[in-house]
Amino acid sequence: MSDHPKLAEKFASNTNRMKWHDKALWFVRQKRDIQAQSLPEWEALRDKADAIKTHTLANLDHYLSAFETNARKRDIEVHWARDAQEHNKIVLDILRRNGATKLVKSKSMLTEECHLNPFLEENGIDVVDTDLGERIVQLRHEPPSHIVLPAIHLKKEDVGTTFEKFLHTQKGNSDPTYLTHEARKHLREKFLGADAALTGVNFAISETGGIVVCTNEGNADLGASLPKLHIASMGIEKIIPRLKDLSVFTRLLARSATGQPITTYTSHYHSPQHEGEMHIIIVDNGRSQILGNKKYVKSLQCIRCGACLNTCPIYRRSGGYSYGYTIPGPIGSTLGASKAIQKNASLPFACSLCASCSNICPVKVDLHEQLYLHRQDVVDAGLLDKTKHRALKMATWVMKHPMIMDSGGKIARKLVPILPRNLLYSKFNVWGKNRELPPFPKQSFKELYKERKK
């Protein structure tokens, strides 16, 4: 069972690093704002994206079937996987059938979700993640801590020492340009020596039977164009009806993700390469269940841009690992809770209900509302943390007794301002960690209200 508060505390115990992490992500959020504000039609784009996705999800069976038919016409083999296990087995079977043992992967949160790497490694496949951030965390035996910026939790010195150990780079050299170019050399060898490539899918187009993969580095592209075998893994929700729908999504995706007008490479694969083989695996793994829940269905609209992570005050200060789920941040909190509420009961509470995530989401997922509803599910399932449960019960009791509430407030307003700091900010006041209490007002709202009414 993941316990967000405990893991977050661990991350936040290094105050400097926590503040640095917060700032790094806020910088990305600001770049996103500049891009969004530069397009007067931004809200219209979000509305269209929302409508396309809502329509698609309500007709998902139709669009997936049509996609398969159209992809087959293009010599693409299509596979269906109910769950992670079946997905992994399909990948291994394709590799074995082709005698492939060296696989280059481009970033795919779906394969993270399926724990594909350890499975393939156990079966004798050499798996190399080729996105720079993914490669860094792979060498460190860590999962990605962010869906778009997998190594955002690391400082350049951390990357430097990692590369010293594995790529034999110069001792003490942590210059990002130097390190990136050393990784380029290292990974070129991997690309050139690979037997097969595996990529994720950003968009699958029902009408044409092809898929789109977006990267800035070109790793998916180089991978999929060198070895003759290309496998692409997609969740059932990645489908869009028409080719032209991409005009909306390609405008929204990179602007929301990293504040760029478009990713450097937006590649449309519509057949195997010359004399090659291409496979697409359509994966459910719990998604169809969410489809049946009106409260949470919109979470399937997500295009994995990561904007909600960058803007979330909790994510920025608690780091990706505090969520204990493949996808962190607001979107991960709702997906995790939908998938296994028992295991992820603390995630809907890793939220201040500030609604920034919903306001920023390019496809209008009602994130904060979903998290609010999940909290109720957690309570109904009897999974609420005991301390929190007692505190809420106490608060309910106080609020039900106006006399106690009023006099309690009165005492607090008199007492708190004169309490010595070391008592006020003792370990019992968890709110006082890393922040100051606001100045206490002289009068309560009720008193002010009565006075003004006179």
Added chain:
Amino acid sequence: MTSKAYILDQIRTNIAKQNTTQVALPDLEIAHDDYHDKDKQFAQALQSVGGMAHWLDTQENIETFIQEHYQHHGTIATSMDLQIEHINPNDVQDPHELKNVDLAVVKGEFAVAENAAVWLQDHENINRSLYFIAQRLLIVVKKEHIVASMHEAYEQINFKENTFGTFISGPSKTADIEQALVIGAHGAMECMVLFI
């Protein structure tokens, strides 16, 4: 039951359970800037992502431009009809043989002013890897082949004859190490768009 039948069945059952109201597939009429000076917009956007744009004068030719701009170059690969020493990437059987290409000169179908992306497709280029394996990329686009936004762009794209197509906007880049932007991750270290 096959997994396909099972998944589609689950999807249908769950959609029915939810009792959704149908939302029609929207039209994509979106009022947007059509950039009164598309060239200027394109050049600015490309510069902001680390690429360069150049418009050839009528008297200049591509060969002269290459000689002047790429004075020190290794192997040039192009399937265009150019009077300079080059290899034809379509003559190469194995895409791995393109690993030493220094400069790929490729045809861009059209450019998008909004985001400095250029559309390339494999109509005449068998080896897709050429676009990504070359150290430097020179994309040649006709001056009149520039559109304002992605909406016009997708109106021009179809996959009737093409098996692959890609938008490329600038050189390969990454910011995975402490958000520091570094040009030259896996693909081209330099990207020039030449309008002729």
